[in-house]
Amino acid sequence: MSSIVFWDPSCVRAYDTQSLLREATGGTEASVVRIADALDAHVIQHNRVEAVGRYQPPGRIEGITDVVLVRDPRALPVVRGLYPDARHHLWMHDQINAGSTRGRRLAGMADALRDLSVGIVCVSDAQRRGVQATLDRMDVAGRVHARTIYNPVDGALQPDGSPVDRNKLVFFSSPNKGLKFTIDAFRALRREMPELRLLIGNPGYKNDRSARIEGVTWLGPQPQSRIHAEVRTALCTFCPNFVIPETFGLVFAESTALGTPVLTHDCGAASEVIGDPQQVLPVTRAQRVYERALRGMSSRMRSGPARIAAQMGLFAPHIERIRAWRSGARPQTGPDPRFQLATVAEQWRALLSSSP
Numbered sequence: 001m002s003s004i005v006f007w008d009p010s011c012v013r014a015y016d017t018q019s020l021l022r023e024a025t026g027g028t029e030a031s032v033v034r035i036a037d038a039l040d041a042h043v044i045q046h047n048r049v050e051a052v053g054r055y056q057p058p059g060r061i062e063g064i065t066d067v068v069l070v071r072d073p074r075a076l077p078v079v080r081g082l083y084p085d086a087r088h089h090l091w092m093h094d095q096i097n098a099g100s101t102r103g104r105r106l107a108g109m110a111d112a113l114r115d116l117s118v119g120i121v122c123v124s125d126a127q128r129r130g131v132q133a134t135l136d137r138m139d140v141a142g143r144v145h146a147r148t149i150y151n152p153v154d155g156a157l158q159p160d161g162s163p164v165d166r167n168k169l170v171f172f173s174s175p176n177k178g179l180k181f182t183i184d185a186f187r188a189l190r191r192e193m194p195e196l197r198l199l200i201g202n203p204g205y206k207n208d209r210s211a212r213i214e215g216v217t218w219l220g221p222q223p224q225s226r227i228h229a230e231v232r233t234a235l236c237t238f239c240p241n242f243v244i245p246e247t248f249g250l251v252f253a254e255s256t257a258l259g260t261p262v263l264t265h266d267c268g269a270a271s272e273v274i275g276d277p278q279q280v281l282p283v284t285r286a287q288r289v290y291e292r293a294l295r296g297m298s299s300r301m302r303s304g305p306a307r308i309a310a311q312m313g314l315f316a317p318h319i320e321r322i323r324a325w326r327s328g329a330r331p332q333t334g335p336d337p338r339f340q341l342a343t344v345a346e347q348w349r350a351l352l353s354s355s356p
Contacts, residue, residue, distance in 0.1 A: 003065040004041035004352055005083075006032055006091075009075035014048040016055040024202065024221030026174075027250035028093045031123075031151040032070060038152075038345035039352070041068075046075075066352045068121075073109040080116060088116045089351075093123060095247055095268070097130045098137045106131075110138045120146040121351070123248040124269035149351070150273075151248045152344040158335055159259030162232040166326045167195040169238035172227050173251050175202055178241030178265075181291055183213060183299050184306035185240050188315035189322055190215050196322075198238065199230055213299065231260050235325060240318060242267040242283040243291060249273045256333040263321055273339075278331050281317050290314060 008029075015029045017037055025033075036043045036054065042064075048057045060082045067079050068089045079088065090113075096102050112118070120135075122128035131146045169189075171182055179200070186198045201219040219230075231237060237255040245268025246252070252262045252273050264270050265287075266280045274280055290309055294302050309315065325331075337343060 002040045002042075003063050004036075004039055004068065005061060005064050005066075006036050006041055006043045006068045006070060007075065007079050008032060008043065008045045008070040009078070010070070010072045011045055011047065014045045014055070016043075016052045018052075020224055023223055025224060027151065027248070028071065030224070030250065031093075034152045034154065034341055035345060035348055038341060039348060068352075073106050073113070076109050076112040076116070076118070080112065087119070089119045089121060091121045092127065092131060093247060095127065095130060095245055096134055098134045103130075103134045106134055107138050110140055113138075113144045114140045117143050119351070120144060122146055122148050123151050124148060124272055126245070126269040126272050127247040147351075149347045150339050150344055151250050151253070152341040153250070153253050153257050153335065153339040155335070155341050157228065157254055157257040159333075160232065162259075164235060164260075164330070165233050166235050167193075168197050168199065168234045169236060169322075170199045170201075170230050170234040171239055172201045172222075172231070172237070173239050173241065175200075176244055177246070178239065178243040180294070180297075180299050180302060181243065181287075182238060182240055183216065184302055184309070185315045185318045186216070186238070187213070187303065187306055188310035189319055191310070192319050193323065193326070199234075201227060201230075228254065228258060231255050232258050234260055235322070235330065236260060236279075237262045237264075238322075239264045240281065241265060241270075242287065244268075246270055246273075253336065253339045257335040257339070259333055261325070261331040261333050263318065263325075273336075275336070276331055276333075278321075281321065284314075286312075286314055 017033055019025050020030055020033055042061055043055045044058055046058055064083050064086050067083050067086045068091050069075055069079055070091050071093050073090055094102050096106055122131055125148050128146050128148050135144055190196050198216045199219055201222045237260055242265040248269050255262050262274055262279045265283045267283055271280050294305055
C-alpha cells in the first residue's frame with residue numbers, strides 16, 4: 001500500500017468503497033473513495049471505529065510521506081503531530097471567501113499553513129479564486145500555493161441509449177442547494193406543462209420532506225446506482241440553484257456524462273463544469289430579491305408568493321428552456337475528459353510524487 005493517507009476530520013458518518021454501492025453518498029465522500037482507491041492510499045476518518053481495508057480509525061500509520069487533509073484546516077495540528085515529517089496538503093471542497101466563516105477558519109490556521117508549506121487543492125477554478133483571495137489577505141501566498149484538480153467521475157458513466165421520459169425532471173443535490181427555489185420553479189413549470197414530474201433525492205446527510213406537492217416524488221437518500229438510473233431517463237437534471245454556489249457540482253458532471261443535460265444557474269462552478277450556455281441560466285436581481293425575502297419560509301408557505309412571482313415572469317426562463325427541450329432542442333451531452341477518473345488520478349499522482 002502507498003505512503004499516502006487521506007484524513008477526513010468532518011464526515012457525517014464513516015464511509016468506504018462499498019458505500020458507493022449500498023447507500024447514499026455525498027460528492028466529497030465519493031471523490032475521496034475514488035481517488036484513494038485509485039492511488040491505493042489509506043483513508044482515516046474521525047468517526048471510524050474499526051478498520052475496513054484501507055479505511056481506518058484515527059491514528060498513526062508508519063511510512064506516511066503525504067497527508068491529504070479533507071475540507072477542514074482546523075485538523076492541521078492533529079495531523080502535524082502524528083506526521084511531523086510528512087508533506088501536508090489541504091483538499092478543499094467548500095466555498096472559501098475572504099471574511100466568510102470558512103475563510104476565517106482558514107485564516108485561523110495561517111501559522112500552520114505557512115510553517116508546513118501546505119499545498120491546497122481546489123476542485124474548480126471558481127473555488128480556487130476565492131481560496132486565493134483569502135490566502136492573499138492572510139499574507140501566506142508566498143509559502144502556500146493553491147491549484148485546481150477536478151473531482152473524478154467514474155469512467156463507466158456514459159450514455160447507454162436509455163429512452164428519455166420528456167415529462168421527468170430529477171433533483172439529486174443536497175436540499176440546501178436551492179431545493180425550495182427549485183420546487184417554486186417546478187410549480188410554475190407544471191402549470192404550463194401539467195404532465196411534468198419531479199423526482200427528488202439527496203446524498204443522505206440532509207433531508208427535506210416538508211411539503212406534499214403535486215407532481216413531486218420524494219425518493220429520499222439513494223445509492224448512486226439508483227440515482228444514475230433515474231438520471232439516465234430524465235429530460236434533465238433540474239437544479240436551478242444560486243443559493244449555495246457549487247464548488248464543483250459532481251451531480252452536474254455525472255448527469256452530463258450519462259447523457260442527461262442539466263438546467264441550473266450561472267453560480268459557482270456551474271458554467272465551468274457544464275461548459276454549455278444552453279444549460280446555464282443567468283441569475284437575475286429579481287430572483288435574488290425573491291429568494292432573500294422567502295428564505296425562512298417552508299415550501300408549503302412559499303406556494304402563494306411563488307404563484308405571484310410566476311405571474312410576474314420570474315420563472316419564464318425555466319419554462320422557455322424546458323418547453324424547448326421537450327420539443328426536440330434537448331442538448332446532447334457525454335463524458336467530459338477533464339473529469340475522467342484516470343485523468344484526475346494521474347494529476348494526483350503527479351502532485352504527490354513531485355519534489356517538495
